[in-house]
Amino acid sequence: MPEFKRLSIEDIQSVSRLEKETFGKEAWTEKDYLEVLGLSYAYYLVAYDGDTLLGSCGLRNMCGDGEITNVMIAPEARRKGIAYSMLTELMERTREIGVKNYTLEVRSKNDPAIALYKKLGFKEEGKRPHFYTEPEDDAIIMWIRQ
Numbered sequence: 001m002p003e004f005k006r007l008s009i010e011d012i013q014s015v016s017r018l019e020k021e022t023f024g025k026e027a028w029t030e031k032d033y034l035e036v037l038g039l040s041y042a043y044y045l046v047a048y049d050g051d052t053l054l055g056s057c058g059l060r061n062m063c064g065d066g067e068i069t070n071v072m073i074a075p076e077a078r079r080k081g082i083a084y085s086m087l088t089e090l091m092e093r094t095r096e097i098g099v100k101n102y103t104l105e106v107r108s109k110n111d112p113a114i115a116l117y118k119k120l121g122f123k124e125e126g127k128r129p130h131f132y133t134e135p136e137d138d139a140i141i142m143w144i145r146q
């Protein structure tokens with residue numbers, strides 16, 4: 001069972017490394033993560049098995065709308081239900097700080113992530129054509145509303 005905890009400064013090196021492996025050119029850097037640590041309206045969660053980072057995800061609370069970002073699980077830890085339980089944990093924790101609705105953007109060709117979000121209860125509400133580059137893709141906007 002993974003252990004979940006709020007992102008802190010000692011996680012940033014390994015989280016940034018996993019970002020780079022996962023998202024390549026789109027990856028957040030250590031500097032980006034250091035910036036969100038200082039934001040009162042941001043909540044980032046990391047999942048560990050002992051000292052091994054399994055994944056992480058984050059949220060920015062915009063007046064009760066929680067925008068979920070940076071969802072990633074290390075390749076060797078995938079398909080074990082970790083992303084599902086990590087996002088469930090993130091939503092439970094942030095409901096307690098006033099988040100009512102949840103939203104995210106996902107590449108239209110990212111079938112694993114779309115299946116994950118639908119399993120969590122997200123519904124497609126819109127599309128931003130050509131939102132992503134390298135490779136070009138549309139963004140699907142998904143919501144869970146109270």
Ligand SMILES: CC(C)(COP(=O)(O)OP(=O)(O)OC[C@H]1O[C@@H](n2cnc3c(N)ncnc32)[C@H](O)[C@@H]1OP(=O)(O)O)[C@@H](O)C(=O)NCCC(=O)NCCS
Nearest residue numbers: 071072073078079080081082083084106112113115116119
């Ligand atoms: C998307 C990602 C976070 C899923 O993490 P995961 O821990 O493997 O997902 P889980 O094991 O919790 O899967 C939960 C559900 O998601 C769906 N799912 C996950 N991976 C899938 C895959 N490869 N193919 C199809 N469905 C998949 C399934 O519905 C699954 O439920 P099931 O196991 O009962 O079939 C992971 O593949 C990843 O890190 N991908 C690269 C980064 C990324 O794309 N992030 C999202 C950006 S928006």
